[in-house]
Amino acid sequence: MSQSTAMLGLFTETSLHAGTGQMLGVIDLPIQRESHTGWPCVYGSAVKGAMRELAEKRGHKKTWVEDVFGPEMQNASDHAGALAITDARLLLLPVRSLTGHFKWLTCPAVLQRWQADCRRLGLPDGNDFSVTNLIENNKALVSQTLKEQDIFLEEFRFKTQPRPEIDKVIRSVAKLIGREPNEIDKALKSQLTVVNDNMFAHLSRFATPVNAHIAIDNETKTVKTGALWYEESLPADTLLYTGLVAQASRKDGNKKANEVLKHVVDDLFSDEHPYLQLGGNETVGMGWCCVKVLHRGN
Structure with a gap:
């Protein structure tokens, strides 16, 4: 070949x-992002x-x-x-959940692009499932092993919809995580959540951690003048x-x-x-x- x-x-x-270097916004040191999707x-x-x-x-x-x-x-x-x-x-973004452990968040556009990347690389994974784009703003797709319930992601409330296709997503995604298969399969079934593209775009923009940093003056043991900055990261x-x-x-x-x-x-x-x-x-x-x-x- x-x-x-x-x-x-x-x-x-x-x-x-x-x-990406310093910016003139609220976050002094933001993370790298795609320009067209954020x-x-x-x-x-x-x-x-x-x-x-x-x-x-x-x-x-x-x-x-x-x-x-x-x-x-x-x-x-x-x-x-x-x-x-x-x-x-x-592929998966961990987001705080007020109704339990954090959730791994993704959306149809992210999954479809991953499928396209698998096809381009000649890999079979990611091609045995299909997730609809028509997800309402207040709905979230989860594993069929879960019950319908209300969950909170950050400040948003969602009604979960158990779907069999999410279990197919889980089987494919699990192959990219270097942990014991049964352990990661169980975690994904309880935590993988698919929301619509617009909601994912919002949460991937505003749900990432931003931490304040300071520098201490060695003589006075107080914060140096002007030495306060905010740094974004992926969790x-x-x-x-x-x-x-x-x-x-x-x-x-x-x-x-x-x-x-x-x-x-x-x-x-x-x-x-x-x-x-x-x-x-x-x-x-x-x-x-x-x-x-x-x-x-x-």
């Missing part, structure tokens, strides 16, 4: 701040940089890093890398995914596409340590993601 493809599920185990994301360049850094830390710099990711900046004109990495797109238990498309090495052609992809899925994300740290504030433990590889044959 001329190309080899895979998808990485990125399940945040700590909060993640992939920032949904949170992590740009592909940030994902690629984090993966390259991990490969170098693991001691692969002198073996296959340049084949896969390309040469250093000063030699960038020599050849391109052999691995294409897409933006990390949002722990967010599920993102990114697509990988590998081609033969452009360095000298000695690695085929499947060998390039194998370096990433086997050498970087083994079962013993399937983790990637994304975004900023790594020294305070932010950005740790559990990585699950999804490819043909999963």
Whole structure:
């Protein structure tokens, strides 16, 4: 094959701040978002940089890093890398629920785009279900194992509608989360909630955590003048995914596409340590993601 493809599920185990720089709004340091939808994301360049850094830390710099990711900046004109990495797109967003544990929120547009990404990468997952776009503002679709009830997400009240197609969604989504299958299946059945696209757009914009930060003057032990800022992040238990498309090495052609992809899925994300740290504030433990590889044959 001329190309080899895979998808990485990125399940945040700590909060993640992939920032865009300072803004002139209420939030000084917002997270990265898609311009047309407003949904949170992590740009592909940030994902690629984090993966390259991990490969170098693991001691692969002198073996296959340049084949896969390309040469250093000063030699960038020599050849391109052999691995294409897409933006990390949002699939499940944890949202506070006033009637119980948090809910994993998604919407038809998010699920349909994930299905399209699976088809483009040649993956069978995500193609065995269909979720209607016609969901009322005050309704939410849940697993058929649950009862009809009223739930609150942030300040909004919803009437749940148990549907069998949500259980099909759960079976597909669970393959992207690197936890014990029975554990994650049980959690998704109780917490996965599908709302309409407009409601999801609102909650994904205004339900993300925003934390205040200060700097302390070492002499006075009080807040430095002007040293107050607000930083947005994605909460722990967010599920993102990114697509990988590998081609033969452009360095000298000695690695085929499947060998390039194998370096990433086997050498970087083994079962013993399937983790990637994304975004900023790594020294305070932010950005740790559990990585699950999804490819043909999963």
